[in-house]
Structure formats: structure tokens, C-alpha cells
Amino acid sequence: MPSTPPSPHPSPPEIPTRGPGAATAGWALLPLLVPGAGAPLAFGIAAGRRPSARTVAPLIAYTAAFLGFFALILPFDVGETPGWALWSAFLVMLASTFGAAIHSFAIRRYVWAPVRAAEPAPPPKPVPAGDWVAPALDQAARLREDARRLADGDPSLAKRSGVGRPDQPRHLDDGGLVDLNHAPADVLRDLPGFNAALAEQVRERVERIGPFQSLDEVIVEIGVAPGFERHLREYAVLIP
Structure with a gap:
């Protein structure tokens, strides 16, 4: 395994802190240039450019204030608007005009800072073969050992579970x-040291005499080359 874990992806760059251009002052002045509707318009632009709680929440608040102004004025006939409604509408308009303009200038640096595209993830580093092959081989060896114990302790369950039967x-x-007593010839021929002829010989012997009782019996009767005995013992199993 690598001596040190891979470093995590770098955090996205922070928004630059240098001031925005002078042209963005026109955006910040929208609440004054278009009283009432200018604040929702300015913060709608801000939320579209950099959506976050700092832009979306004011957009909702100033839009509600703009609609609230009309909700305070329109229900009454001209000249019959009560004083409380007039004062409330005046305060709402004041907040959505001058307050929104001050607010716009306060977040102008944040809204108009350059938006950087997300940096592509670095390509994955090649993994040395030893870092994954060895654990995989160890896991396969443990699985073979467990399956072999099952075959020795409960052959019937091992047979029902498909132990040694990749077909x-x-x-x-x-x-x-691979179960030498039951696997078909096209599976047996892929065993170390086997070929099509040896595979057919194993099948004929089992059908004629019965299942093998030990791997030594297989090696002697079938004539497995000595160089493949160890590999055969690793992958072969005999289920009655």
C-alpha cells in the first residue's frame, strides 16, 4: 500500500477580494434609479450571478417589501388612506430604496468578483500492481479455504451452494x-496442468468407477505433470 494516503482534492479558490469595476456602481444604484422595483431587480441579478444566502434572502425580502407597498396603498381610495398605512408604505419604500442601495454597495465586491470555473479533477494516479493484486489474491485464497471447509463438513450443502461448479x-x-468429481470437461480443462484430453479422462473415470477420494488418487491415475501438482491442490476440490 502507499506509504501516505492520496491528498484530497484542493478546495475551490476563494472569491477574490479586489474591488469590482466602477461600471458595477450602476447596478448598486438601481434601487435609487428605480424606486421600489429597483431593489428586487438588483438582487435578482445578484442571485443569478452568485446564488447564495447573501443574495437570495435579500431578493425575497425586497420583493416582499415591493409587493407589501401596494398591499398597503391599493385597498383604499385616493385620499382615504389611513395614516398608519401611509406611514407603513413610506417606511417600506424607504427601506427598499435607500436601504437596498446601501445593501447593494455593501455586497458589490462579493457579487461582482470574477466567477472562476471549477478546476478539473486531477487524473487518477496509476496504482502499482502490488497495491491491489496481493490483497485480491489473499481474499481469493481465504474464500477457497472457507469453501473447502464447507465441502469437508457438509458436502451436500456445498453441492447445493455450487462450490466448485463455475458452470x-x-x-x-x-x-x-473446481469440483473434479462433478464439473464438466470444459471446466476441468482450464485447471493448471489440464488439457481437453485429461479433462475427458477425469470425466470418464468418475462415470465408470465413481468419485475420486483424494487428490493423490487424481494425480496418480490421470498423470498430472509434477510441476502442476501444487497448483492443482490449490484449486481442486473433491465433493462426493
Whole structure:
């Protein structure tokens, strides 16, 4: 395994703190240039450019204030508007005009700072073969050992679970075991040291005499080359 864990992706760059251009002052003055409607317009632009709580929440508040102004004035006939409604409408208009203009200048640097595109993720580093092959081989060896114990302790359950039968649907992972007594010839020929002729010889012997009782019996009767015995013992299993 690598001596140190891979470094996490770098955090996105912070918004630059240098001041925006003078042309953006026109945006900040929208609440004064268009009293009432200028504040929702200015903060709508801000929310579209840099959506966040700092822009969306004021957009909602100033839009509500703009609508609230009309809700205070329109229900009454001209000249019959009560004083409380007039004063409330005046305060709402004051807040959505001068207050919004001050607010716009306060966040102008944030809204109009350059928007940087997300940096692409660095390409994955090649993983040395030893970092994943060895653990995978160890895991397969443990699975074979577990499946072999199952075959020794409960052959019937091992047979129903598909141990040593890659030609059948698997109910458990046996790590690549092959049952010499039951697997078909096209599976047996892929075993270390086997070929099509040896595979057919194993099948004929089992059908004629019965299942093998030990791997030594297989090696002697079938004539497995000595150089492949260790590999055969690793992957072969004998289920009665």
C-alpha cells in the first residue's frame, strides 16, 4: 500500500477580494434609479450571478417589501388612506430604496468578483500492481479455504451452494475452486496442468468407477505433470 494516503482534492479558490469595476456602481444604484422595483431587480441579478444566502434572502425580502407597498396603498381610495398605512408604505419604500442601495454597495465586491470555473479533477494516479493484486489474491485464497471447509463438513450443502461448479449459478464465492468429481470437461480443462484430453479422462473415470477420494488418487491415475501438482491442490476440490 502507499506509504501516505492520496491528498484530497484542493478546495475551490476563494472569491477574490479586489474591488469590482466602477461600471458595477450602476447596478448598486438601481434601487435609487428605480424606486421600489429597483431593489428586487438588483438582487435578482445578484442571485443569478452568485446564488447564495447573501443574495437570495435579500431578493425575497425586497420583493416582499415591493409587493407589501401596494398591499398597503391599493385597498383604499385616493385620499382615504389611513395614516398608519401611509406611514407603513413610506417606511417600506424607504427601506427598499435607500436601504437596498446601501445593501447593494455593501455586497458589490462579493457579487461582482470574477466567477472562476471549477478546476478539473486531477487524473487518477496509476496504482502499482502490488497495491491491489496481493490483497485480491489473499481474499481469493481465504474464500477457497472457507469453501473447502464447507465441502469437508457438509458436502451436500456445498453441492447445493455450487462450490466448485463455475458452470452453474453461484450461491457463494468459492474463490475459484473446481469440483473434479462433478464439473464438466470444459471446466476441468482450464485447471493448471489440464488439457481437453485429461479433462475427458477425469470425466470418464468418475462415470465408470465413481468419485475420486483424494487428490493423490487424481494425480496418480490421470498423470498430472509434477510441476502442476501444487497448483492443482490449490484449486481442486473433491465433493462426493
